Amino acid sequence: MGIDEVGADTDGLFVGALDEIGREDDGPVPCLVALHGRPTRHVFERAASLLGHEEPAQRELGARVLRELGAHDEEGRRPFTAETVEVVLAEIPSEPDAWVLGWLISVLGYHNAHETLDLVLGHQAHAAQPVRFAVAAALPCLADPERAQDRVVEALLRLAEDDDDSVRWYALYALFHEVAGVTGERKAAWATDLVGRGDAQRRAQLHHLGTTFGDGADSGLREALGRERGV
Structure with missing residues (x-):
């Protein structure tokens, strides 16, 4: 479903975005991207409310909308960053689906929520690949941009030897390209x-x-x- 089919209606974009993320392929997601470009109170509240939905696909949609809702400012924060971090932190402890949990961790990374670093590090040894992948990808955005932090380096070195090649790649890239203050x-x-x-x-x-x-x-x-x- 394309943007032309749903028009400018926000609710229609949510319907279209749910269909997009439910596909098995990694094709374009124009409805989801359109929602990212609408950092309004209505879009934020609608996405935040989905995090408590009984269906995992709806919770995933809520997380994926919140992840990139609005552009970064000079400090790397988005229009609803504080509220987004608050609602995500409230959901993480009780999220039963590993795939959705990975998206929730990704939200924290995309909002540069440095204050959640230790929480995310606590998931580095999670049994499910989507969660470890999300941790490896999020850590560069959560770590101190001015200095190397031993606990971040140790986590990335551990993830650099993960059984999954995607997890390893993100961890390796972070170690050699993105960790600050390392000789x-x-x-x-x-x-x-x-x-x-x-x-x-x-x-x-x-x-x-x-x-x-x-x-x-x-x-x-x-x-x-x-x-x-x-x-």
Whole structure:
């Protein structure tokens, strides 16, 4: 269902967005994107109310609308950030569906809710892949942008050895591209250790990550990441 079919009606956009996220493919989601561009009180309250819905798909829709509702300001906050974080934090402890829980954690990341860092870190070893994936993706947005935090680094190093390749990729990217205040020597040590202990698939992933660094990257880090031993 496209925007032309639902017109400008907000309720119609919610209906269309629910249909979009229910598809098995990863096709375009114009209704959901249109809702993101309408940071009104009505849209916020409608999305927030869905977080308590009995159907997981409706709760997912509420989370996905809230995640990107309105543009960031200079501080990385969105128009309803404070209220969004409040309602998400109220739902996380009782959310039974791992897929929806992952989206709720993602909301916190997209709103740069630094105050929720420890809560999100508490889910790093969750049994369900969607939750660990959400943690790995959200941590760079929740960590201190000025300095490295040991508990964040430790979590990302753990997630960098996850059984799931998507979780590993997000954790590795965060470690080598987004963690603040870390020397090239320390990153090179991480890379050497991960390459030495990883299987062929993980070494290949590290090698691929190494190719994304520019000439300005520390040479020791690039050399360590560039190894393909055993691939």
